[in-house]
Amino acid sequence: GLRRALERGEFALHYQPRVVLPDGELCGFEALLRWHSAELGLVGPTEFIPLVEENGLIVPLGEWVLLRACRQAREWRDAGLEFEAIAVNVSPRQVKSDAIVAVVRAALANCGLEARMLELEITESSAVFQDPNCLARLHQLKALGVCISLDDFGTGYSSLAFLKTFQFDRIKVDQSFMVNLAADATNRAIAASMLALAHELGIPVLAEGIETEEQVAFLREHCAHPGGFEVQGFLFSHPMPADECTRLLGARR
Secondary structure, eight states: OHHHHHHHTOEEEEEEEEEEETTTEEEEEEEEEEEEETTTEEEOHHHHHHHHHHHSTHHHHHHHHHHHHHHHHHHHHHTTOOOSEEEEEEOHHHHTSTTHHHHHHHHHHHHTOOGGGEEEEEEOOHHHHTOHHHHHHHHHHHHHTOEEEEEEETSSSOHHHHHHHSOOSEEEEOGGGSSSTTTOHHHHHHHHHHHHHHHHHTOOEEEOOOOSHHHHHHHHHHOOOTTOEEEOSTTTOOOBOHHHHHHHHHHTO
């Protein structure tokens, strides 16, 4: 079904707003892949993403996502709608592909999108950060002017080593560390340490999976970055189709 899905046009992108605190302004979106299978109905990304990673379909599918997200960002800009950036997840397998730099460059050129408006989220992976060729590609992508963020920070292989290896533009604190902060002293300690580390390194932070005011209060207390910090989660908005995002952006004029 996955092999036919791209040909059938069964994939779609939803966009989850990202908000900067403390002022609460919408600052961008993360593009999230959805699959509406003709046979299976709506299939969750946790079910199909590991499969496309395994069988290699993530490379052509990732190209489609990148182009579609850049095109949507360009459409919003052409309509005079203001936002800072659109974020796209890039898998380790894509980074290992020799074509990744050319693919990103072509997507930006095809859509006429400024590189600074594209953020590539790279998941922690030893397959990327211990491979000199992959690191070289990340440096080439950064040279294009795109933002490179470290996704799911704290869940992968040797996070601190990654921060020494590459200069990230943003750290995304994984949502697993933002759960049940009131009762979980370990999560509180880890999350506070991550925020302190990011501040000391001068790297902006985005916290994922924010669903409660308690989490926001914790972030306000522990995140000292002078530019504030970004959040995304159900407290602010669920992922939405592009037309709903268009209305949201339009309402901010």
